[in-house]
Amino acid sequence: MSIDLIDAQVSSTGQFEILSKYEINRLSSESRGSQYQTFRNCSLAVLNSGGFMDDGKELLETFANFDISVVPTERSIKLQLKNAPASAFVDGKIISGIAEHLFAVLRDIIYVNSEITGSKLHDLTSSQGITDAVFHIMRNAGTFDRVRTPRLVVCWGGHSILSEEYDYTKQVGYELALRHLDICTGCGPGAMKGPMKGATIGHAKQRDRHGQYLGVTEPGIIAAEAPNAIVNQLVILPDIEKRLEAFVRTGHGIVVFPGGAGTAEEIIYLLGILLHEENKDQPFPVIFTGPPSATEYFVRIDEFIASTLGKEARSRYQIIIDNPQEVARQMSVGIQEVKSFRKATDDAYYFNWKLKVANEFQQPFIPTHESMLNLALHKSQEPYLLAANLRRAFSGVVSGNVKNEGIRMVEEYGPYELRGDSSIMRSIDIMLESFVKQQRMKLPGKEYVPCYKVISK
Known part of the structure; x- marks a missing residue:
């Protein structure tokens, strides 16, 4: 060509x-x-x-x-x-x-x-130093507005999704914008573009000329998720960990659409943070949603969370299938709770300083065959620490799927190996295999060759 x-x-x-x-x-x-x-x-x-x-x-x-x-x-x-x-x-x-x-x-x-x-x-070895660095990058990009009330909804999901799922993300974005809410995504195509596209119509109908379409990415993933045309503020964080922290500190709620291993990584990261003892009273609306075709995806995600992180993790999100208006209503209500909490605690509307992000979620994880093999995938640890290691495992799968360095590493040395407790390994295997069957690990039409092996201890 x-x-x-x-x-x-x-x-x-x-x-x-x-x-x-x-x-x-x-x-x-x-x-x-x-x-x-x-x-x-x-x-x-x-x-x-x-x-x-x-x-x-x-x-x-x-x-x-x-x-x-x-x-x-x-x-x-x-x-x-x-x-x-x-x-x-x-x-x-x-x-x-x-x-x-x-x-x-x-x-x-x-x-x-x-x-x-x-x-x-900037002390990038300390938790506060890393948070300060994220703040510095986001402020320098002009993303903060001191007088703007909470209205930024982070939308996660796959860059390669079914057409009906893409149309659904547009409907949700439209309903969110009708309620004067803005959109932040990973800035790419698919579930990252759809909500922004729908929101442009919702904002136009409401004569809201100050819509924010924030795209947050990082160097390793930007080639697979190049910024879409609607993004009016683009920020590139140094690594995936700072990118994820930017999402949760600048967003006031999160909507998750169907995706693949990358979306699972984001979900586990978020739940791991919310499971920390210091965040138990922090309001943070989280909704998993999609059309009927997304039902199996979220069933598998929900089962995985239940079997690995438990009931408390499941209590931190809602699952709403095929109802864009209800998603927007629930998110609007949840963000009002966020506003009240920030006002009562004198926290900034534009950056969630009070959210505890443990250092385990901040230090960059470089997927290599050795680092993937040595992940602590067992239940003899606090749930938030297990979530941190599960997040790293999915990060490695994403790297092997779409990132240049990960693809080359797998080509040279073979698939990454994941080892851990048999129950956790079984849950990981079932979920990833379901993603493969649903063609959520690569573009439809391409035969998927797994970049990983799941091995029980």
């Missing part, structure tokens, strides 16, 4: 329009430094927004000759693109939304990264 390529210069947008000489020189030099490859790969993913590839390895191989560099000007900078996907341009001019997202990549990968990792002000 022939792919059209283009060379172009892109003028700066937003906060990059007015820069000091120091900032210009810094961006120019650091963009070709240690973070260049990450900067390049994330920029390519943004340029491929709406494209046909959701495989990070395939994308990088297809556009192996793509290059991006920062060109200094007298008062600002430009981005020089070589061999870029022509689909990002109209009549030779880059699409405005894609240009904005390109400069968001520059901001978060080059500018902010040097402030976080290269500064003694």
Whole structure:
């Protein structure tokens, strides 16, 4: 298949329009430094927004000759693109939304990264230091509004879902927006795009011109979930753990649509945090929902949670099938409880400082064959700690499915091995096998080859 390529210069947008000489020189030099490859790969993913590839390895191989560099000007900078996907341009001019997202990549990968990792002000070994770093990144991206009341709904779900499930996510987004609620997603296609698309109509009907469509991603997953066109604020966190913390600290409630292992990872992460003793009184509405075709997915998720994390975990969410209006009503009610709680405790509306996120959920987990094999998958620990390890297991499966480095590792060394208590291993195996049968582990039409093996001790 022939792919059209283009060379172009892109003028700066937003906060990059007015820069000091120091900032210009810094961006120019650091963009070709240690973070260049990450900067390049994330920029390519943004340029491929709406494209046909959701495989990070395939994308990088297809556009192996793509290059991006920062060109200094007298008062600002430009981005020089070589061999870029022509689909990002109209009549030779880059699409405005894609240009904005390109400069968001520059901001978060080059500018902010040097402030976080290269500064003694952020202790990334401590829990508070990591939370402060997440706050710094989100604030620098302009996502906070001090006077805005709680209205941000995080929507999770798969990037490759059935057409009726995608239509359902649009209906839910529409109903949420009619109630003046905003949308935050992982910013990609499928269940991440649908709620935003539906919300644009709901906001338009309510003449709500201040709708927020926040996309939160990270470098390892952005190729598979490139930002969709509706995202009007894009933030790229350094790793999956900080991305997940950004979701739960900036969102006021979470709606979960059907997905695959990645959605299961997000669910287990969230429940693990809510199971912590310090969060037991914290209101946080969580709803699992979808059309009738999603019933089996949530039945398997619910059974898995019951068999591994227990009744308390199940009490922290609702399951509502095929009723977008009820989802929106329940979420609206739940967010009012969040507002009352934040007001009573004098916590910020825009960032949940009081939520306890244990260090086990914050430290980056790098899936390797050794780290996956050594996960503590047993019940002789606090439920929230078991949840932290289960989350890591699913993170590894996601890596082996769609992330460039994970795919290459599995190709070279074979599937990851998961070992643990027989009951937990059986629950993991049943759930993942059900995802495979439902074609939720890869795009429909592609034969799925498991990147994992489940082995009982």
